[in-house]
Amino acid sequence: MVSKASEEYLKTMYLLKKQKGNIRVTDIAQKMNCSKPSVNKAIYNLKDSGLLNYESYGTIELTEEGENLSKKILEAYDIVYLFLKEVLNLEEEESKKEAEKIKQSINDNTINHLAKYVHKVLDLNSLDCDYDINKEKCRCCVRRTANRK
Amino acid sequence: MVSKASEEYLKTMYLLKKQKGNIRVTDIAQKMNCSKPSVNKAIYNLKDSGLLNYESYGTIELTEEGENLSKKILEAYDIVYLFLKEVLNLEEEESKKEAEKIKQSINDNTINHLAKYVHKVLDLNSLDCDYDINKEKCRCCVRRTANRK
DNA sequence: GTAAAATGTTAGCTGAAGTTAACAAAAGGA
DNA sequence: TCCTTTTGTTAACTTCAGCTAACATTTTAC
Numbered sequence: 001m002v003s004k005a006s007e008e009y010l011k012t013m014y015l016l017k018k019q020k021g022n023i024r025v026t027d028i029a030q031k032m033n034c035s036k037p038s039v040n041k042a043i044y045n046l047k048d049s050g051l052l053n054y055e056s057y058g059t060i061e062l063t064e065e066g067e068n069l070s071k072k073i074l075e076a077y078d079i080v081y082l083f084l085k086e087v088l089n090l091e092e093e094e095s096k097k098e099a100e101k102i103k104q105s106i107n108d109n110t111i112n113h114l115a116k117y118v119h120k121v122l123d124l125n126s127l128d129c130d131y132d133i134n135k136e137k138c139r140c141c142v143r144r145t146a147n148r149k
Numbered sequence: 150m151v152s153k154a155s156e157e158y159l160k161t162m163y164l165l166k167k168q169k170g171n172i173r174v175t176d177i178a179q180k181m182n183c184s185k186p187s188v189n190k191a192i193y194n195l196k197d198s199g200l201l202n203y204e205s206y207g208t209i210e211l212t213e214e215g216e217n218l219s220k221k222i223l224e225a226y227d228i229v230y231l232f233l234k235e236v237l238n239l240e241e242e243e244s245k246k247e248a249e250k251i252k253q254s255i256n257d258n259t260i261n262h263l264a265k266y267v268h269k270v271l272d273l274n275s276l277d278c279d280y281d282i283n284k285e286k287c288r289c290c291v292r293r294t295a296n297r298k
Numbered sequence: 299g300t301a302a303a304a305t306g307t308t309a310g311c312t313g314a315a316g317t318t319a320a321c322a323a324a325a326g327g328a
Numbered sequence: 329t330c331c332t333t334t335t336g337t338t339a340a341c342t343t344c345a346g347c348t349a350a351c352a353t354t355t356t357a358c
Contacts, residue, residue, distance in 0.1 A: 005315065025336055038316055040337060045314095057323060057336060088262040101254040110247050113237040154345065174306055187346055189307060206306060206353060 002049050004104040007073050008032065009042040010051060013060060014070035023060040076103045079115045086122055151198050153253040156222050157181065158191040159200060162209060163219035172209040225252045228264045235271055 002010070012031050013023045020027065028039045043060065046052045051066035062070065081099035084090045090098065106114075151159070161180050162172045169176065177188045192209065195201045200215035211219065230248035233239045239247065255263075 003314075026334080034315095035317060036336065037318085037338080041315075084259065084262075088259070088266055090259060090262055094258065098255065098259050102251060105250040105254045106247065109243065110233065110237070110239065113233075113239055117237055152344080175304080183345095184347060185306065186308080186348085190345075 002046070002051065002069070006042060006045050006049070007069070007104070008100075009039070010046060010062075010066060010070050011073045011077070013052070013062060014067065014074070017062065023062075025060075073103070076106065076111045079111055079118060080106070082122070083114060083118050087118060151195070151200065151218075155191055155194050155198070156218070156253070157249075158188070159195055159211075159215060159219050160222045160226070162195075162201070162211060163216065163223065166211065172211075174209075222252070225255065225260045228260055228267060229255070231271070232263060232267050236267060 009028065009032065012028050016023045016027055016031070025036050025039045025043070028042075029036045032039070043052070043054055046066065047054050051063055051069060053061045053063060077099055080103045081095050084098055084102075085092060085095035103111075158177065158181065161177050165172045165176055165180070174185050174188045174192070177191075178185045181188070192201070192203055195215065196203050200212055200218060202210045202212060226248055229252045230244050233247055233251075234241060234244035252260075
């Protein structure tokens with residue numbers, strides 16, 4: 001089991017891979033507003049958990065398990081973000097910051113309930129949306145989150 | 150500024166005072182599932198922050214500031230709990246556990262938005278409910294939370 | 299009133315997550 | 329090539345929040 005702090009690093013790495021094609025210590029540190037030694041430590045934690053492959057001075061590559069967890073973390077974030085922004089009508093920036101924090105303290109079951117609720121309220125899908133954070137994304141989620149920056 | 154961990158201790162103390170009339174180290178430890186030395190440390194943290202008065206082996210008494218903060222923390226908890234239980238339809242026990250965690254990662258503005266939303270959805274009050282976590286409770290909140298166990 | 303039980307405190311340790319300072323390795327430019 | 333810059337690593341320290349073991353104090357029961 002990996003800590004919430006580690007999950008944040010993992011999520012950042014996944015996004016960097018998507019956005020820049022590679023994952024660098026410096027970029028992670030800059031995105032996460034932390035020091036490079038902190039990133040280094042996090043890398044070895046994640047490596048120990050089998051979520052990425054790494055050798056000193058080498059390239060960071062997420063394992064399949066690491067990718068899957070990343071996606072799950074991002075989906076949780078997206079759901080909370082959607083709720084804050086579209087349902088509670090918080091500002092975009094505040095929604096992002098709060099979603100980050102809230103997502104870290106919420107379990108899968110709660111996320112699933114929230115997801116279904118958000119879907120229902122925003123009329124993204126029918127009442128019996130099959131959203132489950134551990135399974136494939138349902139179509140409306142894919143649509144919603146596909147254009148994340 | 151007091152940490153989220155300290156806020157939990159404070160909340161527990163406030164409830165113990167209400168429920169048992171006094172606040173004992175052992176009771177706090179038992180309620181919070183932690184050791185007595187941890188409680189002891191927390192007490193001195195809260196004392197340093199001016200939220201309670203205490204001398205070794207004496208009685209724990211919240212200051213006015215401590216009481217006010219406790220109330221605010223409890224209101225935040227109640228709102229999140231209500232949302233999880235009544236809006237998302239989580240089980241009571243799970244709602245409690247999750248509310249505990251979520252409340253700790255959410256700021257005042259988000260709580261206010263959530264409170265207004267919960268009020269609206271549950272039809273507790275009109276759309277223009279004046280809920281503000283920093284001000285006096287509005288009547289529907291008082292009603293809702295008065296019978297907390 | 300004193301012995302036993304309950305309660306509270308202290309000291310010293312652990313682990314997580316961060317930091318800075320100094321160093322090592324890799325990459326780029328002339 | 330080799331020198332400089334950028335990037336990554338290591339060591340050693342900090343803070344927070346917890347823990348156990350041992351001890352001190354207070355309360356209770358007889």
